[in-house]
Amino acid sequence: MTIKLLAFSGSSRRDSLNGRLLAAGVAAARAQGAEVTLLDLRELALPIYDGDLEAESGLPAGAFAFRRALAAHHALLVASPEYNGLFSPLLKNAVDWASRPVAGEAQPFAGRVAGLLAASPGALGGMRALPVVRQLFNNLGVLVTPGMLSLPHADQAFTADGQLLDAARRKALDRVVGDLLATAGALRPPTA
Numbered sequence: 001m002t003i004k005l006l007a008f009s010g011s012s013r014r015d016s017l018n019g020r021l022l023a024a025g026v027a028a029a030r031a032q033g034a035e036v037t038l039l040d041l042r043e044l045a046l047p048i049y050d051g052d053l054e055a056e057s058g059l060p061a062g063a064f065a066f067r068r069a070l071a072a073h074h075a076l077l078v079a080s081p082e083y084n085g086l087f088s089p090l091l092k093n094a095v096d097w098a099s100r101p102v103a104g105e106a107q108p109f110a111g112r113v114a115g116l117l118a119a120s121p122g123a124l125g126g127m128r129a130l131p132v133v134r135q136l137f138n139n140l141g142v143l144v145t146p147g148m149l150s151l152p153h154a155d156q157a158f159t160a161d162g163q164l165l166d167a168a169r170r171k172a173l174d175r176v177v178g179d180l181l182a183t184a185g186a187l188r189p190p191t192a
Contacts, residue, residue: 003181005029006073008039010080010091010133017119017154018126021173022079023162025117028177029077036077039069041094048089049096063097070098070108075184076142077177079117082129087136099140110141113187115180116148117173125152145183149176 007026011018026036044062047053070076080087098108114137118126127150134144149172151157157165164170 003034003075003184004073005034005036005075005077005181005184006039006069007036007077008041008079008094010041010078010088010094012042012088012090016081017121017151017157018079018081018117020158020162021117021119021149021151021154022077024158024164024170025077025079025115025173025177027162028174029181032174032178032181034075034177034181037069037073039066041066041090044094044097046093046097049093054100059097059100059102062094063100066094066098067102067105067108070112074113075180076112076114076137077117077180078114078133078137079119080126080129080133082118082120082124082126085128085132087129087133091133092136095136095140107141109137111187112142113180113184114142114144115176116144117151117176118149119151119154119157121153121155123152125150125154127152143183143187145176145179147172147176147179149173 009018046062120126
């Protein structure tokens with residue numbers, strides 16, 4: 001039985017600290033037996049959400065691609081940067097487009113389980129954004145696991161090959177990922 005995990009970062013930076021933390025989380029999930037798909041939200045090429053645009057043209061292809069990815073996975077691992085105490089515009093815009101109602105289709109986020117991560121070069125590690133990201137996903141019917149990981153001073157937290165330097169942080173990341181996979185397995189039986 002394998003949990004299918006969709007992993008994505010809300011950062012648009014090429015060498016993002018959140019991307020690095022997400023990569024470490026993906027490695028931990030794979031080590032714990034999950035089948036992981038890494039999704040780059042930038043590649044969805046979504047315009048800024050606009051109700052008039054939606055009325056005129058419908059949902060963009062990238063929104064449907066995100067919806068299909070959500071439907072094919074049991075759980076989500078999300079790394080979110082913090083911008084002035086909130087999540088990034090990239091993350092919010094992708095969620096806004098993918099969550100729009102589509103006739104004959106279920107809400108794609110509903111029933112999923114999510115684990116949340118944040119990284120920042122600052123002392124707070126993105127922790128101010130995590131409760132807001134939790135609320136965003138809860139509003140869409142996603143169960144967010146209680147343990148979240150914020151990584152302060154993330155610009156100094158990784159080895160050259162992307163491993164977390166601090167053993168306690170590695171253990172915390174393994175715990176967040178393990179709780180996510182266990183919860184997803186209990187609530188949404190994995191496929192063979």
